Amino acid sequence: MKSTLDTNRPIYLQIKESIEDDILNGRLKPEDQIPSNSQLVSYYKINPVTVLKGINLLVDEGIIYKKRGLGMFVSAHAPEKLKKHFLQSFFQEQIEPLIALAKPLGFTLKEIHEMIDSGWKGEKND
Template identity: 35%
Template sequence: MQFNLDDNSQEPLYLQVARQLEDAIFLKGFDEGEQVPSTTEISKQFHINPATVLKGMNILVSEEIIEKHRGLGMFVTKNARERIKVKRQNEFYSDYIQNMVEEARKLNLSKQQLLDMIERGFEENE
């Protein structure tokens, strides 16, 4: 797994760790039940504090995407990809769809006009 942490990003390092590990799981870089790199491995690779890495990993533990096995490390949970998918669909709705509908209303677009625009977007990007 290759992390690309950005020291200059506005996003804190621990959130970058969580997001990139989540991406790796979602994109099948790790299978259910598979061990993920340890906090020590990640911290040494990027020269960051292990506590920073652990803080990011604990986010994924709280979301039941990875789980701790005492003395063994962290492992991908069963149904982790499905949890990530549902989470991202909910975020997509709140981050994009709600704003898009609000802007469409400001522009006096009908529901059908908005759906036509979305359809056009899909067709243009095939």
């Protein structure tokens, strides 16, 4: 879980994203129980309705599910679902704008690959 919340963004989304991050980074594994609503309310000192709103988004997306009387648990396919969602978002938010900028400037695919390879290795591209 994040230790603090950003006051400039909706808190319920940050709760959702914090749980997603814990799943993607292996801190929560499939079939693990997530922190209870009351634990999240107490930890962040926020309204229970706010926590519930973030949790319900994850339930609606099939990332977590409720075991009656026990709490909320990570779905078996949650990591794969989240990775697929983030890959789609990454493509739309990062790759498509990169292509839209690079093509008119005349960059070749090979040049783009070389720049990405260089950046991946931590090298500066001069």
